Amino acid sequence: MSHRIAVLPGDGIGHEIIEQAVRVLTALNLPLTLEHAPVGGTAFDLHGHPLPPATLALAQSSAAVLFGAVGDWKYDKLPREHRPEQAILGLRKAMGLFANFRPAILYPELANASSLKPEVVSGLDLLILRELTGDIYFGQPRGIRNAPDGAFKGEREGFDTMRYAESEIRRIAHLGFQAAQKRQGRLCSVDKANVLETSQLWRDVVTDVAREYPDVELSHMYVDNAAMQLVRAPKAFDVIVTGNLFGDILSDEASMLTGSIGMLPSASLNAAGQGLYEPSHGSAPDIAGQGIANPLATILSAAMLLRYSLNDEASASRIEAAVRKVLSDGLRTVDIFEPGTTKVSTAAMGDAVLAAL
Ligand code: NAD
16 A cells, blocks of 8 residues: 655755655655645745645645745735745644644764763754644634723733643644653653643643553653743653644754754654654755755655654654764755864765665
8 A cells, every 4th residue: 555645845055955855765665656836935925825725635635745945035025814824824724633743852973063062962862852833823812802800901902812722632642652652661741830831731631651662761840940941951852742732832943953954854743643853944945056055954854754644654764864874974954064163965865874774
């Protein structure tokens, strides 16, 4: 049986980096059918919408989506619903992608790219699992109104609602424990249970789910402390599971520890295991078309696709080992270049990964 993979390159460097990931997937000779479709600004130019119905239908009927990046300054003046970034939000919503996996790995060869001391961060390998469809970002009611009561009655006030249902917490907690089982067996749940009722429920439910995973060591940490520990001793973490708001902030903080945005993959999964896989960086319009973008985050996203949506750990590990090999051979795109290494183009980096495979 062949698995259909929707390939959505998007805008900017999207096409250049996706091309290399497609070469890698093709070289593995797996039963995959790769189908391309436009998304983002490219789709707006062609079809008047950043997520045309045909692209959405392809994504929904595929085992997984391999996504490049969307966005360009030239679309910044469009009404919000037509901006390229709406395509990602639309895909997340339509596919129910509630679990966002963002690994932050710093290969020892790239330790100098981090703003932290190499001894603090070299060899970092942590995974942040962020709940993606709930929390204060989606909770109702929300709005701006004249305050109906309180000390500032009658003044304009903005308000949002933080809320999580038990089942939403339970399903992301299960994924957190299962991810920890495949790694070092440690899960840190991050909340603000000393202040927030939502977090108290979060903590209670995660603690309850833990009883099904006696092989995983669970700890709890307040989000302010987690932000601090991420820069103080990031290597102490294995898997972090947290809600949408805290995860948004902590995953960006963790990714910046590595200093190399061109290296970081991500995955967003739904309950059926369908996923959207994309590099953590954007469409980099400043370097688009020059053939110098780093394709490794996208190639590593393809590895995550094989691991999480197709359950093919062996092929995922093969890709990751090939990436480690090209780094230890000293090959670098411009974003991770340092003296003493060899500067290569996007395509040459793809060639090297293929050769290492
Ligand atoms: P960006 O991530 O595109 O670029 C930030 C900086 O990192 C730039 O200097 C860029 O050249 C560099 N960079 C990024 N990826 C690189 C790679 N693979 N290799 C080498 N260098 C790389 O962020 P930005 O400049 O803030 O945003 C540009 C556009 O991307 C905007 O339209 C934004 O909305 C969009 N964006 C899209 C996504 C997405 O598609 N998921 C995410 C973030 C930003």
